[in-house]
Amino acid sequence: MVGAGILVALSGATTSVFANADGTTNVKNDKVTVKPVHGVTTNSIRGVDISSLQAELNAGVQFYDYDGKKQDILQTLEDSGVNYVRLRIWNDPFDSEGHTYGGGDATLTNEVKTAKDATAHHMKVLIDLQYSDFWADPAKQALPKAWKNYTFDQKKQAVYDYTKKVMTTMKNAGVDIGMVQVGNETTKGMMQESDPDKYMQFISEGVNAVHKYAPGALAAVHYESPTASSFAKIAAELKTNKVNYDVMGATYYPHWNGPDSNLIGAENVITKTYKKKFAVMEMSYPYTTDDMDGQPNIVGDISNPPYKISVQGQADAISDVWKTVMQNGNGKGLGAFYWEPAWIPVKAGWNNYQFNRDASIKYGTGWATQYAAKYYDDAGLTDAGANADQYWGASSYDNQALFDPNGYPLQSLLTFKKMITYNYVSKNAKKPVDRYKVSKRTAYAYSFKGSNDSFTFKKAFPLSTLKSFYKIDKAEYIVKTNGKTYLYYHITSGKKSGWIWHSYLKKCPNKVTKTTKVSYKHRYMVKNKKGNVYGFQGGSKDFQFVTLHYLKNYPRTHFTVTRKTYVKKYNGKTYKYYYVHSTNGKVHGYVWHGYLK
Known part of the structure; x- marks a missing residue:
């Protein structure tokens, strides 16, 4: 998270959701319009980062379903189309007396609980290893306290060993690890090392440990402010240092990192030039500028916002980020993650600031506590320490959540489900004029349920019921959920009609068996x-x-026949055709002899 906890109040028009002192709002039922996004399938990553969840639950935060009933938030997320969760882990986010630094209390113990719950709800897990005791981003990459006096080689070994520990712990808990992020926004360095030739050795150790102790999981690296030039430089450094990563991750907040041409440029470099997979690890967008817990929001008013600051604006931002990733990745775009959609107030209402601040101290539910400042100061990162000392408190992210301040899901959360394209027609194909017969009688013809932009296949009838030869009514190229394109033909047989994959049909050829020149010039009409x-x-x-x-x-034209041609058609019968010329020379071609006299 770029600049986590720092208030960003940009001048511009304010959009209010009329949050009252008690936190009630009028937005949970605001409807949104979401169109299917070509390229976003059931297999695409449609993820959320819910690292702060256990701290919220420990503090008594309740979540609800769309009908207003209490429900496990993971169930609500699953029902809304989410299929992946991202969880950050800090090594030791406590001071010497056991006080939490806050930030969602992202300990290994807490994240294992969330990861197990996510796995039980059929979601994969991305583990975000930050190799720090608190927030790690371009402004601060503080060493874990326990590694402070390590030599360079000892730090490398510590990265490997810690990665191994987390992988082993997660696997023993039955977690479905889909991806592991080695370092967080390491654009300017990692673990207080800024020389790429050095800190990339840390990344390499982590990647190697992921591949060994979480086989099958993708190893990812993560950088912010994506552009073609910046990511080309990073990718070249990774290649030079022989970092064997699988996925390049980017932080992309539309209001900070736009326009989307920046993201497209970065993605094209990574997927086309370096042949690596690509994903957006963090994105979000505010649905209001209101303060709903007494803690200033990290994003306040926005000058010239890229989307309307509303629930619909959130849905549009989500849809567009996924569209950009999935349609510009040369087949290697994986999807994206929405950052902290459930980080809402412990007690909703801007007049409950002290209550929420106290909860942050006790449960770690705020972006930081007063105890975090000393950690950064001791690491020599005095600016980060001063920021934590000045702004520590409750959540600074509640206005970008996908739940209202009382835990009710916003309709924008349904974007994860509504933007899925199951199958769609990419373009019309040229309709063949041949007759066809069935080549695979155990297959089926299908009807399309939905629109050309997104539909599912429904069995229409078995091909074993087709007994004859058929003309093709229509032909279309269809992109399926696996991203591959298939040619389908549509046929009609009596009251039955359906779409058939072209390979299940066999063309019945026409064949010339004999041609005879005609020496006399008899005229026909x-x-x-x-x-x-x-x-x-x-x-x-x-x-x-x-x-x-x-x-x-x-009707009155005279034709001259110059040759007779015998054609064996699809039905096995032979027909005689005349090759004719009109007397004016404008018409010539083959005519079945029975049509002439």
């Missing part, structure tokens, strides 16, 4: 106006009929 003049597209042993002219347009 149209006998049946329903016929056509055709061209043959393809080779003589496998061709399609292509309509060139309609005989109804030439």
Whole structure:
């Protein structure tokens, strides 16, 4: 989190949700409009960072479902389409007397509890190892107290050993570890080491430990302020230092790090040039500028906000970030995480500041306590210490949560579910003119349930019921939930119709069996106006009929026959065609002999 806890009040128009002194609001039922986002599938990461959850629960915070009933927040998140959680872990966020530094009390013990609950709700877990005792970001990367006097090599070993410890603890608890982040926003260094050739050795040790002790999990690195140039420089340094990471993670807050061209540029460099996967590790957006717990918000009024500051604005910001990641990653965009959507007041209401501050001291529910300042001061990071000393208190993030201050989910939380595209039509395909028959009789034809932008497949009828040869009504390219594109044909058979994957059908070719030149020049006229003049597209042993002219347009035209051609069609029968020329030279092609007289 960039600048965690620092008040950012930018001048501009204020959008209020009319939070009263007791914290009541009028926004929990505000409806949102969310369109499916092409590229966002059931497999895409639709994650949230809920690192502060155990501190909130320990302090007595209650969460509810959309009907206003108390419910396990993980169930609400699962119901809303969330499939991944991100959890930060600090080594030892306490002073020598056991006082918490706050910040959500992100201890290994607490995060294991949340990780187990997430796994039980069918979610994968991203573990964010910060290798610090408190907030680690570009402004501060303080060493853990226990490592303060270590040599460089001892620090490297400590990173490896600590990573091993966390991986082993999580695995023993049955946690489904999907990804591990080695370091947090290490743009300017890590563990108070700013030389890339040195601190990237720390990252490499962590990555190696992840691969060994959490096999199958992705090892990620994490940087903020993404641009093409900055991420190209970082990726080059990682390559030079032989860091074997899998995923490049970015911090991208639309109101701080935009426009989205910055994110697109960074993602293209990582996925196209360096062939690595890409994800946004942190994003969020305010639905109000109101203070709902007495603690100043980290984001106040915003000048020229990229989205309306509202519940709908939140939904739009979420949708656009996922759209950017999934549609510009050269197939390597994984998804994103919303940062701390459940970090709400312990007791809602701006007049409950002291209550919330006291809860922060006791449970760690605020962004910091007064005990955090000394940790930074002792590490020589006096600016960070001064900031903690001045601004410590309750949550500074409640106005960017996806729950209202009383724990009721906002409709913007449903964006995680509503933006999923199950299958969609990418473009129309050229409709073949051949007849087809079934090649896999155990397969099915399907109907589409939904719109062309997002639909599910529903079985229409088994292909074993098709007994004849069929024309193709329509042809479309369909992108499925796995991101791959498939060609589907639509056929109609009596009252039955459906879409069939093209590989389950076999083209019945037309074949020329014999051609004879006609030496005499007998003239013909149209006998049946329903016929056509055709061209043959393809080779003589496998061709399609292509309509060139309609005989109804030439009722009095005289045609000259120059050759007779026998064609064996899809049904196995042979038909005689005349190759004709109109006397004016404008029409020529093949006509079934029965249409002429």
